[in-house]
Structure formats: C-alpha cells, structure tokens
Amino acid sequence: MARGISIGDEVAITATVRRRVTEDRVSVSIPSYGFPHSIVDRTSKVKKGQPMELIGDVTQIEGEWVTVNLGVPVTVNIDTLRLVTAYKPPTRKVDKPT
Numbered sequence: 273m274a275r276g277i278s279i280g281d282e283v284a285i286t287a288t289v290r291r292r293v294t295e296d297r298v299s300v301s302i303p304s305y306g307f308p309h310s311i312v313d314r315t316s317k318v319k320k321g322q323p324m325e326l327i328g329d330v331t332q333i334e335g336e337w338v339t340v341n342l343g344v345p346v347t348v349n350i351d352t353l354r355l356v357t358a359y360k361p362p363t364r365k366v367d368k369p370t
Contacts, residue, residue, distance in 0.1 A: 276355060276358075277330060277333070277338060277350060277353060277355055278330065278333070278358075278359065279330050279331065279332070279333060279359070280329065280330060280359030281329070281330045281355060281356075281357065281358050281359050282327060282328070282329055282330075282355075282356040282357040282359075283327070283328065283329075283330055283338075283340060283353045283354060283355055283356055284325050284326065284327050284353070284354045284356050285302055285303070285325070285326045285327075285328075285340065285342075285346075285348060285352055285353060285354075286303070286323050286324070286325055286326075286352075286354075287300035287301060287302045287303075287309070287323070287324050287325075287326050288300060288301045288321060288322070288323055288324070289301075289318045289319065289320055289321065289322045289323075289324055290308065290320065291320055292318070293310055295314075296312055296313065296314045297310050297311070297312055297313065298310065298311055298313040298318060298324075300324055300326070302326070302346060302348060302352075303348065303349070303352040304348045304349035304351075304352050305346055305347065305348050309342075309346065311326065311342075311343075326342050327356060328340040328341045328342040328343075328346075329341050331345060332345075332347075333350075336349055336350050336351075337349060337350070338350050338353060340353070
C-alpha cells in the first residue's frame, strides 16, 4: 500500500479511539503498534470506535517497519501508513554573476 515511503516524508496513520481519558486527552489504538497511545485532543468530541487520523514524519525505516514521530516515536508496519507529503530536500539558491 505505502511502498514509496522514505525518511522525512509526512505520513498519516488511521487510529481508532478507545476512550476519553480526560477532558483534553484521548486514548487511541494504532494498528500494528502493540501499546495504547494517548493524544491531546481539546477541540473535538470524538466517541469510542471513531477513526482518527494521526500525522507525523518518518524518522527510520527497517524493512517492513517504519518509525513515525507523533510527538513520541511510534514503530508500525509500513502497510498501515498513507503518504501525505513526500519530503523535498531544500534547494540552493545560485547567485548570478553581475
């Protein structure tokens, strides 16, 4: 699904809301990540079972596993990711001779 992913790309993970922990924090379940994860969510009124998209940058790739920075590093299977924006390295500005 997401084979064209490389380091520096911005990717999205579709997580499922598990429950609201506090007024401003939500616990989510991330596919192929074996641990519960909580995020700050002050604005929306999400319900249990509702999908939520988490966006972060790719920091490491090891075969089928990709580490994404979501504030904390999260390692997931590459098939659970969707490419949002490909990384474009900065270009140098060339000065023209006068």
